[in-house]
């Protein structure tokens with residue numbers, strides 16, 4: 776990402792929305808916004824293989840592993856406004872487990888892009904499945920979308936839930952129910 780070029784575009788945007796980019800409070804804003812976007816879209820410049828980087832380990836255990844309440848922040852691709860909330864990731868290993876912090880890193884790699892929540896949820900599940908060849912994988916995400924809260928229908932309390940289930944989490948109702956109950960969503964949904 777060319778930060779200088781992005782800063783120049785932000786300066787033009789400030790003029791278009793009716794601001795004066797030369798007033799004191801805004802002098803450094805274009806550069807700050809460019810730096811913020813570099814971070815918020817860093818997923819485009821992150822290689823998932825580097826992220827996982829040797830953190831896959833052999834293990835005979837085949838119990839369900841669940842990481843709950845991972846904070847997720849992303850930008851909706853329709854309005855470039857934040858959506859944020861919590862993500863729960865679970866899997867049943869088949870001879871391979873992954874370092875637990877890597878679950879959050881896989882999530883961030885996809886969250887730090889322009890996204891829709893449905894695709895983000897599915898990409899996390901697919902990447903995890905690809906990385907460890909699990910018996911099953913499940914991802915549930917609950918987010919509030921600022922494009923709905925601040926504008927549009929202005930529904931401040933609405934939370935959108937998406938899920939993606941693969942392997943035994945998809946094929947076996949009991950496994951899926953166990954996962955949903957572990958992430959506090961028993962009864963399905």
Ligand code: ZN
Pocket residue numbers: 851852853854855856920922923
């Ligand atoms: Zn939106």
